[in-house]
Amino acid sequence: MTYAGYVAAGYGITFVALGAYAWRVIARGRALSRALPPEERRWR
Amino acid sequence: MTTSTPATRILGAFALGGLALTAVLALVVSPADVNQKDAVRLLYIHVPTAWLALYLSFGVTTLCSALYLWPRTRSRFWDLAAGASAEIGVLFLGLTLVIGSIWGRTTWGVWWTWDARLTTTAVLFVLYLGYLALRRVPDDTDVRSKRCAIAALAAFVGVPIVHLSVEWWRTLHQPASILDERRLLDPAIHGSMAWTLFVGVIAFTLVYAWLLIHRFRVAWLEERLEDRVLETALAERRAEGAAALVAGPR
Numbered sequence: 001m002t003y004a005g006y007v008a009a010g011y012g013i014t015f016v017a018l019g020a021y022a023w024r025v026i027a028r029g030r031a032l033s034r035a036l037p038p039e040e041r042r043w044r
Numbered sequence: 045m046t047t048s049t050p051a052t053r054i055l056g057a058f059a060l061g062g063l064a065l066t067a068v069l070a071l072v073v074s075p076a077d078v079n080q081k082d083a084v085r086l087l088y089i090h091v092p093t094a095w096l097a098l099y100l101s102f103g104v105t106t107l108c109s110a111l112y113l114w115p116r117t118r119s120r121f122w123d124l125a126a127g128a129s130a131e132i133g134v135l136f137l138g139l140t141l142v143i144g145s146i147w148g149r150t151t152w153g154v155w156w157t158w159d160a161r162l163t164t165t166a167v168l169f170v171l172y173l174g175y176l177a178l179r180r181v182p183d184d185t186d187v188r189s190k191r192c193a194i195a196a197l198a199a200f201v202g203v204p205i206v207h208l209s210v211e212w213w214r215t216l217h218q219p220a221s222i223l224d225e226r227r228l229l230d231p232a233i234h235g236s237m238a239w240t241l242f243v244g245v246i247a248f249t250l251v252y253a254w255l256l257i258h259r260f261r262v263a264w265l266e267e268r269l270e271d272r273v274l275e276t277a278l279a280e281r282r283a284e285g286a287a288a289l290v291a292g293p294r
Contacts, residue, residue, distance in 0.1 A: 001076075001082045002076070002081040002082045002083070003081060003082050003083045003150045004082070006083060006086070006146050006147075006149065006150050007071070007082055007083065007085050007086060009146055010085075010086045010089060010090075010142075010143045010146045010147070011067065011070075011071070011089065013139070013142055013143070013146075014089050014093070014139055014143065015063070017135065017138075017139055018063075018135075018139075018251060021135055021255070022254075022255060022258075025047075025255065025258045025259050025262055026046065026047065026048075026258060028262050029046055029047035029258060029261060029262045029265060030046050030047075032262060032265035032266060032269055033046060033047070033265060035269055036265065036268060036269060036272065040268055040272070042261075042264075043046060043047050043048060043049055043261055
């Protein structure tokens with residue numbers, strides 16, 4: 001494959017960035033849910 | 045204790061599956077381009093991220109901001125949804141710029157050039173970063189939300205400028221291959237390349253939908269927590285005041 005390093009970098013950066021952002025959002029949601037009383041947690 | 049529901053878990057599974065399918069189609073199934081060779085594989089993620097950021101994410105932000113500004117439809121829901129969509133849009137636009145830069149290095153020989161399409165996209169990226177910064181400025185919730193909604197409407201003016209930049213100016217960046225009214229029925233891409241791009245757009249749209257739902261719920265929980273902290277502080281102050289009244293003057 002030509003430009004293999006560039007292609008790998010492009011896909012790697014995209015999937016790592018999306019994964020990191022998704023993980024951050026989920027972790028923040030979990031932390032916020034824990035801080036709220038059970039009756040105010042709308043999603044479980 | 046999450047922002048997930050069974051529906052979002054199913055959506056997430058489809059989004060992950062879509063991304064995996066896109067990677068297989070883009071990296072294994074579709075052929076290399078005659079001119080761009082294997083660098084064309086970068087376009088199967090560059091085009092979907094650009095489509096998501098420019099048209100879907102910022103479009104949703106603009107629509108939600110307009111609905112917030114309209115007195116009859118004003119609701120916290122629209123403001124939170126606008127902010128959530130803009131944040132995801134900035135992420136996707138950042139990826140568009142990075143992947144485009146990598147592709148540019150292979151095809152044009154440079155990481156960056158002050159081409160009209162690239163420059164207007166970079167300006168739009170900075171504009172929406174400013175919008176996100178504005179959302180963090182502490183103020184009365186309604187005042188801040190109205191200010192941000194107006195800023196979102198103003199920032200969206202940049203989207204058609206980015207779209208039309210390849211026609212208004214002589215650019216190194218090629219014109220639209222699909223989102224062009226003259227090419228809509230006869231796109232400049234065919235066969236497995238077209239299918240890969242189509243699957244990529246669907247997969248990234250599912251990722252956007254999944255992220256939007258979760259980011260909106262996080263924003264909603266943040267507001268509930270802020271309200272709760274405020275209510276607790278007020279209750280404590282009231283209790284202190286009542287205790288001082290009972291104790292009488294010293």
